[in-house]
Amino acid sequence: xxxxxxxxxxxxxxxxxxxxxxxxxxxxxxxxxxxxxxxxxxxxxxxxxxxxxxxxxxxxxxxxxxxxxxxxxxxxxxxxxxxxxxxxxxxxxxxxxxxxxxxxxxxxxxxxxxxxxxxxxxxxxxxxxxxxxxxxxxxxxxxxxxxxxxxxxxxxxxxxxxxxxxxxxxxxxxxxxxxxxxxxxxxxxxxxxxxxxxxxxxxxxxxxxxxxxxxxxxxxxxxxxxxxxxxxxxxxxxxxxxxxxxx
Amino acid sequence: xxxxxxxxxxxxxxxxxxxxxxxxxxxxxxxxxxxxxxxxxxxxxxxxxxxxxxxxxxxxxxxxxxxxxxxxxxxxxxxxxxxxxxxxxxxxxxxxxxxxxxxxxxxxxxxxxxxxxxxxxxxxxxxxxxxxxxxxxxxxxxxxxxxxxxxxxxxxxxxxxxxxxxxxxxxxxxxxxxxxxxxxxxxxxxxxxxxxxxxxxxxxxxxxxxxxxxxxxxxxxxxxxxxxxxx
Numbered sequence: 001x002x003x004x005x006x007x008x009x010x011x012x013x014x015x016x017x018x019x020x021x022x023x024x025x026x027x028x029x030x031x032x033x034x035x036x037x038x039x040x041x042x043x044x045x046x047x048x049x050x051x052x053x054x055x056x057x058x059x060x061x062x063x064x065x066x067x068x069x070x071x072x073x074x075x076x077x078x079x080x081x082x083x084x085x086x087x088x089x090x091x092x093x094x095x096x097x098x099x100x101x102x103x104x105x106x107x108x109x110x111x112x113x114x115x116x117x118x119x120x121x122x123x124x125x126x127x128x129x130x131x132x133x134x135x136x137x138x139x140x141x142x143x144x145x146x147x148x149x150x151x152x153x154x155x156x157x158x159x160x161x162x163x164x165x166x167x168x169x170x171x172x173x174x175x176x177x178x179x180x181x182x183x184x185x186x187x188x189x190x191x192x193x194x195x196x197x198x199x200x201x202x203x204x205x206x207x208x209x210x211x212x213x214x215x216x217x218x219x220x221x222x223x224x225x226x227x228x229x230x231x232x233x234x235x236x237x238x239x240x241x242x243x244x245x246x247x
Numbered sequence: 248x249x250x251x252x253x254x255x256x257x258x259x260x261x262x263x264x265x266x267x268x269x270x271x272x273x274x275x276x277x278x279x280x281x282x283x284x285x286x287x288x289x290x291x292x293x294x295x296x297x298x299x300x301x302x303x304x305x306x307x308x309x310x311x312x313x314x315x316x317x318x319x320x321x322x323x324x325x326x327x328x329x330x331x332x333x334x335x336x337x338x339x340x341x342x343x344x345x346x347x348x349x350x351x352x353x354x355x356x357x358x359x360x361x362x363x364x365x366x367x368x369x370x371x372x373x374x375x376x377x378x379x380x381x382x383x384x385x386x387x388x389x390x391x392x393x394x395x396x397x398x399x400x401x402x403x404x405x406x407x408x409x410x411x412x413x414x415x416x417x418x419x420x421x422x423x424x425x426x427x428x429x430x431x432x433x434x435x436x437x438x439x440x441x442x443x444x445x446x447x448x449x450x451x452x453x454x455x456x457x458x459x460x461x462x463x464x465x466x467x468x469x470x471x472x473x474x475x476x477x478x
């Protein structure tokens with residue numbers, strides 16, 4: 001019995017020690033290093049080619065596409081926009097660009113479109129497959145003319161979670177990736193509200209929280225520090241999720 | 248016949264370092280993995296799955312004393328997991344290279360066809376159940392070779408490959424690996440099953456050490472011990 005108490009105490013001390021180390025600054029920098037090694041090896045494994053998220057067939061599409069996080073935007077403005085079919089919705093492209101843009105839904109639908117059937121992986125562990133359609137972000141960036149010194153794209157959203165604005169970001173590698181699209185259709189239909197109507201980013205080589213919904217703006221910046229709490233996204237700021245969510 | 252390559256120590260330095268690094272890294276990976284499992288405690292086969300009706304297993308919720316950190320935090324558990332994944336994967340790689348170079352695999356782990364006779368295996372099992380661990384020449388008996396072999400060449404590599412496939416960034420670089428493992432949700436299920444396979448190995452391993460002169464065994468795994476002919 002004594003030995004069992006000793007083992008239980010050892011186990012509890014180990015868990016408590018780990019929990020404490022986990023909160024330290026040193027461990028934070030070790031995590032950042034491990035994260036950037038993972039990102040480095042994911043890109044290096046591509047051996048110089050652009051790595052592509054697997055694409056599926058129509059037969060693979062899940063019967064329902066689960067919504068998670070925000071599944072609605074609780075503002076009168078959004079309710080009005082939804083009732084009006086998002087006819088007045090504008091996507092602003094701002095920051096380090098030569099020509100700031102304000103694109104209507106018609107402008108977005110008039111651009112060359114990419115359709116891709118991809119798997120959405122939530123950080124929690126579940127996956128769903130859907131067919132997404134929209135212009136490539138690279139086409140929009142080319143229209144706006146990205147200035148030198150822009151290192152990240154910030155995605156601003158209409159939704160709030162627990163009172164804070166949702167936003168996300170990615171590096172220019174992912175921003176210009178061929179599968180990075182501004183989706184307005186899911187399975188050939190306009191985006192349902194739970195999946196981010198009217199516009200949602202698809203950044204297919206990363207987990208679900210990097211695919212912001214209810215998109216209102218794309219801002220090109222040199223550093224993540226000037227936005228939100230500076231860690232590059234809502235979950236990164238609020239709960240310490242990794243900025244690189246390709247793991 | 249005298250073997251010029253015969254090691255002086257019962258356990259090579261690389262084996263001992265790897266053993267104790269694994270005690271730490273595999274414990275942390277397993278316990279942070281239980282915390283991650285709590286985020287979505289259901290398992291599926293195939294590429295996708297998100298609801299109870301698609302699941303083949305509803306996993307029980309793991310209590311705080313068994314998880315790292317000791318409270319539910321998916322973000323923090325993932326931090327521990329992605330850091331120690333490096334320690335674990337690089338450790339296995341270095342150990343495997345050393346074990347090929349110093350002959351550990353060939354000398355101690357590889358079995359011969361004759362070892363696989365059911366009567367010989369049954370004999371080994373009976374001796375184990377009688378807690379008789381004396382066996383003939385060679386460091387390990389057949390059951391040990393088969394178990395260590397399955398852990399080192401099947402379970403541990405599968406943990407790494409299924410873990411890689413669950414990372415969308417790695418999967419984009421290695422799409423064939425995801426297909427080979429039956430899709431992301433299958434890989435997640437295999438990851439979970441192998442983790443509990445390793446936990447089962449850990450329990451049996453510790454029990455057998457406790458039953459067979461634990462002080463001597465622990466001492467040997469730290470200092471290396473003597474290499475005796477009949478052990």
